[in-house]
Amino acid sequence: MRYFLRRLTQAAFLLVGVSILTFLFSTLAPGNYFDEMRLNPQISPETAAALRAQYQLDRPLQVRYARWVNSLAHGELGFSFANNSPVAPLLWVRARNTLLLTLTATLISWALALTLGIWSAATLGRLPDRALSWATAALLVIPDLVLALGLLILAVRSGWFPAGGMSSVGIESFSPVQKFRDVAWHMALPVSALVLSAFPILVRHVRGAVAEVLEAPFLRAAASYGIRRRTLLYKYALRAAANPLISLFGFSVGALLSGSLLVEAVMSWPGLGPLLLEAILARDLYVVIGGVLCSTVFLVAGNFLADTLMYWADPRIRTGAPAK
Amino acid sequence: MNRLVIVEKLEKRFERAHSPGSAREVAALQGVSFSIVRGTTLALVGESGSGKSTLALCLACLERPTSGRIIFAGNEIATLNEKQLREVRPQIQLVFQDPARSLNPRFSALEIVSEPLVVQGRLDRREREARARVLLAQVGIAQAKEAQKADEFSGGQRQRLAIARALALEPKLLILDEALSALDCSVQAQIANLLIELQLSLGLTYLFITHDFAMAGHLADEIAVMENGKLVELGVADKVLLATNQEVTRRLIAATPSLGNAAQPPRVV
Amino acid sequence: MVAEDGDLPGMTPLLQVQDLHVAYHSRDGRKFPALAGVDFELQQGEILGVLGESGSGKSTLAAALLRLLPGNGEIHKGAVWFEGQDLLRIEPRTLERVRGARISLIFQEPSLALHPTIRIGEQISGVLAAHGSASRKALRQKTLQLLGEVFAAEAARIADSYPHQLSGGQQQRVLIAQAIACGPSLIVADEPTASLDPTTQQDILELFRTLREKFKLSLILITHNPALLAGLAERILVLYAGRGIEIGPASEVLSLPRHPYTRALLRSVPRELDHVADGRKSPLPVIPGEAANLAAQAIGCRFEPRCSDRMDLCTQREPAAVVVNPEHAVSCFKYGE
Numbered sequence: 001m002r003y004f005l006r007r008l009t010q011a012a013f014l015l016v017g018v019s020i021l022t023f024l025f026s027t028l029a030p031g032n033y034f035d036e037m038r039l040n041p042q043i044s045p046e047t048a049a050a051l052r053a054q055y056q057l058d059r060p061l062q063v064r065y066a067r068w069v070n071s072l073a074h075g076e077l078g079f080s081f082a083n084n085s086p087v088a089p090l091l092w093v094r095a096r097n098t099l100l101l102t103l104t105a106t107l108i109s110w111a112l113a114l115t116l117g118i119w120s121a122a123t124l125g126r127l128p129d130r131a132l133s134w135a136t137a138a139l140l141v142i143p144d145l146v147l148a149l150g151l152l153i154l155a156v157r158s159g160w161f162p163a164g165g166m167s168s169v170g171i172e173s174f175s176p177v178q179k180f181r182d183v184a185w186h187m188a189l190p191v192s193a194l195v196l197s198a199f200p201i202l203v204r205h206v207r208g209a210v211a212e213v214l215e216a217p218f219l220r221a222a223a224s225y226g227i228r229r230r231t232l233l234y235k236y237a238l239r240a241a242a243n244p245l246i247s248l249f250g251f252s253v254g255a256l257l258s259g260s261l262l263v264e265a266v267m268s269w270p271g272l273g274p275l276l277l278e279a280i281l282a283r284d285l286y287v288v289i290g291g292v293l294c295s296t297v298f299l300v301a302g303n304f305l306a307d308t309l310m311y312w313a314d315p316r317i318r319t320g321a322p323a324k
Numbered sequence: 325m326n327r328l329v330i331v332e333k334l335e336k337r338f339e340r341a342h343s344p345g346s347a348r349e350v351a352a353l354q355g356v357s358f359s360i361v362r363g364t365t366l367a368l369v370g371e372s373g374s375g376k377s378t379l380a381l382c383l384a385c386l387e388r389p390t391s392g393r394i395i396f397a398g399n400e401i402a403t404l405n406e407k408q409l410r411e412v413r414p415q416i417q418l419v420f421q422d423p424a425r426s427l428n429p430r431f432s433a434l435e436i437v438s439e440p441l442v443v444q445g446r447l448d449r450r451e452r453e454a455r456a457r458v459l460l461a462q463v464g465i466a467q468a469k470e471a472q473k474a475d476e477f478s479g480g481q482r483q484r485l486a487i488a489r490a491l492a493l494e495p496k497l498l499i500l501d502e503a504l505s506a507l508d509c510s511v512q513a514q515i516a517n518l519l520i521e522l523q524l525s526l527g528l529t530y531l532f533i534t535h536d537f538a539m540a541g542h543l544a545d546e547i548a549v550m551e552n553g554k555l556v557e558l559g560v561a562d563k564v565l566l567a568t569n570q571e572v573t574r575r576l577i578a579a580t581p582s583l584g585n586a587a588q589p590p591r592v593v
Numbered sequence: 594m595v596a597e598d599g600d601l602p603g604m605t606p607l608l609q610v611q612d613l614h615v616a617y618h619s620r621d622g623r624k625f626p627a628l629a630g631v632d633f634e635l636q637q638g639e640i641l642g643v644l645g646e647s648g649s650g651k652s653t654l655a656a657a658l659l660r661l662l663p664g665n666g667e668i669h670k671g672a673v674w675f676e677g678q679d680l681l682r683i684e685p686r687t688l689e690r691v692r693g694a695r696i697s698l699i700f701q702e703p704s705l706a707l708h709p710t711i712r713i714g715e716q717i718s719g720v721l722a723a724h725g726s727a728s729r730k731a732l733r734q735k736t737l738q739l740l741g742e743v744f745a746a747e748a749a750r751i752a753d754s755y756p757h758q759l760s761g762g763q764q765q766r767v768l769i770a771q772a773i774a775c776g777p778s779l780i781v782a783d784e785p786t787a788s789l790d791p792t793t794q795q796d797i798l799e800l801f802r803t804l805r806e807k808f809k810l811s812l813i814l815i816t817h818n819p820a821l822l823a824g825l826a827e828r829i830l831v832l833y834a835g836r837g838i839e840i841g842p843a844s845e846v847l848s849l850p851r852h853p854y855t856r857a858l859l860r861s862v863p864r865e866l867d868h869v870a871d872g873r874k875s876p877l878p879v880i881p882g883e884a885a886n887l888a889a890q891a892i893g894c895r896f897e898p899r900c901s902d903r904m905d906l907c908t909q910r911e912p913a914a915v916v917v918n919p920e921h922a923v924s925c926f927k928y929g930e
Contacts, residue, residue: 124664215663215664216705217700217701217702217705217706218705218706218707218708218709220656220661220663220700221698221700221706221707221768222708222719223661223692224659224661224692224693224697224698224700225692225693225697225719225720225723225771225774226689226690226691226692226693226694226720226723226724226775227689227693227719227720227723228689228723231719231723235719236708236711239708239710239711240708240709240710242710313710314710315709315710315712315755315757316709316710316755316757319755319757319758365874371790371791371792371793372761372790478647478648478883478884479647480883481883508646508647508817508884509646509817509818509819509858509861509862510646510857510858510861510879510880511646511647512861513861513862513863513877513878513879513880514861514879514880516863516877517876517877517879520874520875520876521876535790535791536791537791537866538820538862538863538864538865538866539863541863541865541866541873542863542864542865542873542874542877543863543873543874544873545873545874561865561873562873565865565866575792576791576792577866578795579790579791579792579794579795580791580866581791581794581795581818581820581821581823582820582823582864582866582867583819583820583823583847583859583862583864583867584820584823584866584867
């Protein structure tokens, strides 16, 4: 219990720290949203200045931060100048879209990684293992951008998949089943891109962790009791190899909001990534801070989840076993 | 100074962090007193948890006792600070049970034995290598093998390396913590012989910690028996082996496997 | 029926190992022989002690019996007859049914032989479940019963513990419980008391005796310490350099060893506890040199370089087993060819 409280407090401190830093960096960067307006001859400098004052961008840093924290306490994340709307609803919609993508991709990646990784470890050095090593090496070498573009080209050339976007025109009039199929069809390419870039690393880690455990004395001992090969692999080996994999899983969760920016941008998926990108370029302060904070929450939550899982899965951590 | 080591009422208590419901403090050593005569071997026999390893660490100045005195070569050392201890440390050396874990497997024999000399920093490279070669010869490692990596030696040879390394700084006291326990029987005999020989030629004093009463009986001039942090018996080896009146000692002797009654010493055929 | 040594002619031995050859392959394709022709038999209900030091092939022998060698090990010759089957040639599926259920192996180092993150009770149930389906309740009951055989009390607490919460002696008892779980007829224990205190050691050996009586087990006890076998083993097989060099009744092998290696090994054990005044602190008679390097090619007897009784013949070919007494055989040219 103390363990959890400690981790929660650490997480809280981290979030506060990140919010302060983001605030700091964003406001320290030269210029603000309204500076762009000055380039627009149709808007007079006085209007721009008035707008600035209205949004209180001329107040000192601490005041602005305090007001922002205050609005946070009320469940609001500020105002987006570029979109002329509160930040929160904007973020939620985009974040939901991103999560749709990344959750699916993460699940598929892990499922693939576990199955293939265990198979690889069980056939170490032989053909299936070597073939997989080659394939993952190739995938690791190809930059994510190239992968995404390659898939896009495939889509355009073959016409099997839409070349971007999340839904077809007129989706509002579809039936629920049709809506589901439409979105799924649009998701196919981005999810594939994410999976292809994520699962090679996961597979290698799974393979490494399981291969190491397969050499361990307790596994040979279990084999000596006549325990079946499948049970040995999936129950005994995987459980013993869990620790490093749980850490990795924590990273996967942590990257749920932040890892797909490139793919979203290339494939025009209306997710958090493109929104943040636009906001940064436009100096849309509160969107940037809101977006960064969301991603940080996920990162911290991912880490926390990993720690919790490890605590639960490894009794040596739970009962404070002496190091051997 | 005929007694190299005098230990008086040594106490060591540890805080136990993790066990709910059991005592917060563990008394690893309680009122332990003994002495070792220069040039002799004291065997310290006990089971795990008896405190013998804690005692070794205190004597080697790697743990500070909670109370009590340790007098080494006439000087009180239990309360010295780190700087003062630097003078004392080279004179007390440890040899551990598991050579696989106490030697860096990728170091060569020469490097392992030179390591303490490097740390001490008094000799230059050629002098260090010369001294290391002398040490290797003393423990019976052939010169041809001096460049071999530690993990390419057998268990017994590695223990020889550990002993050579311990001798590098010309110690007066060698603490052997279960140094033979991980070795095969015939190899134990070889290393035991080496220890006896080195004691004679270098005038070393040994604290031989073990749970093997048979080897203790063979190597020691005096035997001390520990249980639960207390010293329950201390005496001349013969007396302890043949005429003890301590229950603990009797139990330990009875538990030590011996060829004894099932076989007479093998006659030459 | 527990058979006794040397009775009823024609009684089939429980286990027959014939001409077993095992080698390990290194990455670069070199072969390191570990066993070079081991032969022995084990009768029903017998306790056989296998005496061997590092490099003798003792652990390889244990693993080879059940084809549990690590990936780079290969059994390239020989047979292991058990209950009418050659274990080296049966199908893997059939072998899985033998492991744990007919023959159990107890590896060295109990702390490493248990899964670190699964509770003890579950591990034992796993062994039971591998050889017969039963409800969870039945498995739990049987598990507690087994733990009750090896622990005087607190079976339930042990069942809910994790391995790292147990002492070395307790871990060893758990391994023994796993070994007897499915009622095997043979248990092979590799250095079962190596890292334990003397009193715990004594308890474990006593436990072996008790269980053997109770369940009519046959035992193969592998160790490098001859003193452990005194008073426990009925026959002793001595291994050196991957070969059996002497086999005979324990009392004879220990008191009147024939092979120069056995003799030298026994002489190197300190005897102060046996009130034998060898002279304290005088050098023990040792076997000069190091254990044989099996990778190196050699033609004659593997012990010859270290042997005090060597003859010219010893470098020319390997000695075959010579019977010196009924039940007692030695592989040494001193006793014939």
